[in-house]
Amino acid sequence: MRTVRTIDRQFVAEDSLFQRLQRDGRLLLRIASMMLSYFTIGARTRRLYAAKQGRKEIFLVDKEL
């Protein structure tokens, strides 16, 4: 899941209306997929983390994501 990051220079200077619409469409899709991930994969992570917290166990970020 790529939730909260953007990349500088990911949006190049474009001048035609079609290119701008294409760019915006791509970005909208990306944001939609981020939202979906947040509510699915993210929710699973939050549940797992809460359960581990309750059991006083450690959630290993480099292993369990």
Added chain:
Amino acid sequence: MKVNDPPAPTYAFGYESPPTSGNEINGLGRKDKARARHIFHDPSENAAWTALDEFFSRIAVWGTVRHILANIWQLRRQNGPVSTHRVEVDDPCAMAERIKTKAQDFGAKLVGITEISDEAIYDGREIPYRYAICIGAPMKREEMLHVPHERAGIEVMRSYREVSRIAIKLAEEIRAMGWPAYAYGNPNSTDILHIPLAIKAGLGQLGKHGSMISEEFGSNFRLCTVATNLPLTMDDPVDIGVDDVCLHCQRCVIDCPADAIFPEKQLVRGEKKWYVDFDKCIPYFVKTDGCAICIEVCPFSEPGRGPWLVERVMATRKKRTSMHNNGSTQGNDP
């Protein structure tokens, strides 16, 4: 401000194989000058602490995520077509004033201009512009008083969104004048270090807690940068006496639950400066939705206190200078 019962610096998350120390990557103790490197927020995912960053993204509350997503959406306009009709600039000083007024009209409360220099660019990145217009917008103090709590975290993200909006509008304004301009929005910016630029542009000085302190808002604000080639007169750095205060004040050092703030300046990439222990700070930052205790307990961040502190520091300096001068004069008396 006093933070009541902040959570203990114990963590229910961690690494199986601990990454390289963030302090090492940051160049703590390093004598030679070098560019900063990414550790935590890095979209290329090669940063040492990416897994923790990913975890932070996933456990974030929706209130912060929605501002981040809205920010990403608006930042599609950070760059764009430049008008073919270029406004010629005969007087860079007048143009700088015009740009600052525009930024203020869009909502900026702090604006300064400087040249983009190496120390403000991340290693391996390039900024193809000469000038940086640094913009600051304050956070709502009543929300930030809830640190370290998600309510404050949400306000931080709302402020980033707001300051990005201002930068985008300003960049669009400059492009409409026929000059290239790029809004480096925050916290998504991965090429540029906003704090060194803002300090050089005279917005404030580096504080003991590693954030910039301005006279008017303390550290209770967020930054953005517009990079451009529009000819502008640059501002000078300011001395508002932050060092004088930070040398004696221990407020952030004492109140940091993670014990991450060094009481003395450290050598970092060839420069002695205030520095925060990355390895101690970031886990607590992740645990508490962005923490921000240090910037809120800072005496400068208390509304109205900054100008008073600056006045006091300047008066003390003046007194010391006159005592020193008197002493010298007396010493010279036959």
